[in-house]
Amino acid sequence: MERENHTDIQKLFETVVDGDYCIGCGACAAVKESPIQMKLDGYGKFTATIAPSASQQLLDSSVQAVCPFSNHSLNEDQLGQELFSHNCQRHDRIGYHLSTYAGFVSEDGFRDRGSSGGMGTWIVSELMQQGLVDGVIHVHQRQPDADDSRLFHYQLSTTLEQVRSGAKSRYYPIELSGVMQLVRDRPGRYAIVGIPCFIKAVRLLMRQEPLLAERIVFCVGLVCGHLKSTQFAAMFAWQCGITPDNLRAIDFRKKLPGLNANQYGVEIVGVQDGQVVTHVRPVPELYGRDWGLGFFKYKACDYCDDVVAETADVVVGDAWLPQYVQDSQGTNVLVVRHPVIQDLVELGMAADRLQLDRIDADEVAKSQSSGFAHRREGLAYRLYLVDRQKQWRPLKRVQASAKHLSRNLQKRHVLRVEMATESHLAFKAAIATGTFSVFVEKMDAIVQRYRVVSQGSRWKRLAGKVKGKVQQLVSQFRKETA
Ligand SMILES: Cc1cc2nc3c(=O)[nH]c(=O)nc-3n(C[C@H](O)[C@H](O)[C@H](O)COP(=O)(O)OP(=O)(O)OC[C@H]3O[C@@H](n4cnc5c(N)ncnc54)[C@H](O)[C@@H]3O)c2cc1C
Ligand code: SF4
Numbered sequence: 507m508e509r510e511n512h513t514d515i516q517k518l519f520e521t522v523v524d525g526d527y528c529i530g531c532g533a534c535a536a537v538k539e540s541p542i543q544m545k546l547d548g549y550g551k552f553t554a555t556i557a558p559s560a561s562q563q564l565l566d567s568s569v570q571a572v573c574p575f576s577n578h579s580l581n582e583d584q585l586g587q588e589l590f591s592h593n594c595q596r597h598d599r600i601g602y603h604l605s606t607y608a609g610f611v612s613e614d615g616f617r618d619r620g621s622s623g624g625m626g627t628w629i630v631s632e633l634m635q636q637g638l639v640d641g642v643i644h645v646h647q648r649q650p651d652a653d654d655s656r657l658f659h660y661q662l663s664t665t666l667e668q669v670r671s672g673a674k675s676r677y678y679p680i681e682l683s684g685v686m687q688l689v690r691d692r693p694g695r696y697a698i699v700g701i702p703c704f705i706k707a708v709r710l711l712m713r714q715e716p717l718l719a720e721r722i723v724f725c726v727g728l729v730c731g732h733l734k735s736t737q738f739a740a741m742f743a744w745q746c747g748i749t750p751d752n753l754r755a756i757d758f759r760k761k762l763p764g765l766n767a768n769q770y771g772v773e774i775v776g777v778q779d780g781q782v783v784t785h786v787r788p789v790p791e792l793y794g795r796d797w798g799l800g801f802f803k804y805k806a807c808d809y810c811d812d813v814v815a816e817t818a819d820v821v822v823g824d825a826w827l828p829q830y831v832q833d834s835q836g837t838n839v840l841v842v843r844h845p846v847i848q849d850l851v852e853l854g855m856a857a858d859r860l861q862l863d864r865i866d867a868d869e870v871a872k873s874q875s876s877g878f879a880h881r882r883e884g885l886a887y888r889l890y891l892v893d894r895q896k897q898w899r900p901l902k903r904v905q906a907s908a909k910h911l912s913r914n915l916q917k918r919h920v921l922r923v924e925m926a927t928e929s930h931l932a933f934k935a936a937i938a939t940g941t942f943s944v945f946v947e948k949m950d951a952i953v954q955r956y957r958v959v960s961q962g963s964r965w966k967r968l969a970g971k972v973k974g975k976v977q978q979l980v981s982q983f984r985k986e987t988a
């Protein structure tokens with residue numbers, strides 16, 4: 507369908523979608539009678555498209571208000587204030603919070619089955635067990651078939667077994683439109699689990715549609731570094747000898763006893779020489795595992811400023827802190843914003859069902875220091891670059907700026923964007939030639955430049971520290987000898 511008039515939908519497409527700022531959440535497709543459909547693009551990323559049969563009348567649907575990347579929707583500060591300012595304190599990075607913890611679940615194998623300390627699944631199980639919700643909307647594995655190759659999708663769990671079987675992190679594209687329709691069709695009270703921009707989209711949908719607000723009673727957030735395309739899973743599988751079209755299942759976070767929590771493994775199931783086989787490989791052995799390089803990242807993630815799901819009632823992440831990272835079983839950080847969830851957590855601690863330390867909001871922020879550096883200082887510079895090109899971009903809570911970064915760090919951020927962009931193209935080229943090394947060769951050309959620049963930044967930081975220390979010693983010496 508041609509996009510002729512300046513309807514709300516047309517504006518969404520001219521800005522967010524055409525600018526490649528769409529994170530593929532599916533909120534615009536979830537609006538009642540929306541003509542938008544979610545489709546995986548040629549690079550394995552969900553993106554909004556207009557259904558070919560859409561009528562002009564439907565094209566008038568109001569969609570910008572529910573899009574987390576539109577400039578016509580509320581931002582995380584505005585939503586957070588509306589939801590939590592009456593009883594929570596505010597931290598400049600963590601947002602509103604009632605209480606903050608680090609630890610894990612000590613009962614019933616939640617930690618074994620989870621990606622980290624198992625708190626993500628424990629919280630939603632507990633909400634169900636206490637009769638506070640009738641179901642949990644979260645991400646499950648699915649069997650890929652000839653019509654639909656996806657390995658994961660959002661699904662409603664209505665039993666505790668189903669809830670528990672949905673544990674683990676899925677670094678994979680998912681979208682919300684199907685499950686939002688399910689919430690409309692099926693009366694009940696639900697909890698939903700999601701990465702920050704998805705929870706923001708759900709909050710925006712709930713503001714627009716009272717039925718959704720009535721039925722979605724808890725939003726559980728996951729801390730987020732960035733989202734990956736389907737090619738991330740395929741890249742790991744290919745290195746294990748399973749070609750992308752033969753991949754059947756993946757566990758991105760297989761715990762490996764004796765290693766640090768961040769040195770987890772990946773478990774791949776696929777067809778090799780006509781047999782279904784399973785491979786487990788430590789992620790540090792695999793090419794492209796470094797999240798800092800941003801392989802297969804959606805462009806939207808480089809224009810996001812919410813690391814800790816600031817609009818969620820509770821958020822869980824990994825405690826990437828020196829005192830916790832050595833435990834291969836995994837440890838969560840936890841930010842609680844809803845009093846009912848705080849009560850569940852405190853009761854769980856008192857009954858020794860949860861092993862949690864009280865930590866402060868600064869420590870939570872420290873556990874995600876790279877994520878914050880990329881989405882505060884790094885984001886300010888990326889916004890500056892887009893503004894210099896006089897292109898449309900989403901409004902952010904961070905101001906565009908270049909002055910705060912050294913030339914070296916600026917180069918580093920430019921190379922990160924280049925690596926993410928090139929990874930999508932290079933992997934497609936590798937698939938077209940049937941040769942994984944094509945991907946490695948193309949990526950290495952940028953990765954090597956990035957490593958050199960990063961090394962430069964590191965030396966400069968080290969030299970700065972040494973200089974500071976020397977100055978400190980000299981002034982101390984002068985004071986002592988004066
Ligand atoms: C794309 C992505 C990026 C992440 N980046 C970071 C990061 O930078 N730093 C950090 O500390 N943590 C990050 N996390 C969170 C981390 O991987 C763990 O999910 C989190 O620590 C919870 O672990 P757990 O053991 O408590 O949860 P589990 O008990 O394993 O439960 C996880 C819950 O999340 C649901 N879920 C899994 N994947 C998705 C998804 N894509 N969308 C919605 N729901 C999902 C599951 O269905 C389950 O309900 C990320 C997660 C995702 C999905
Ligand atoms: S980010 Fe979400 S709401 Fe916005 S255009 Fe993409 S799918 Fe639609």
Ligand code: SF4
Pocket residue numbers: 529701702703704730731732733804806807808810811812
């Ligand atoms: S980095 Fe931001 S935009 Fe990207 S998936 Fe995470 S929350 Fe969404």
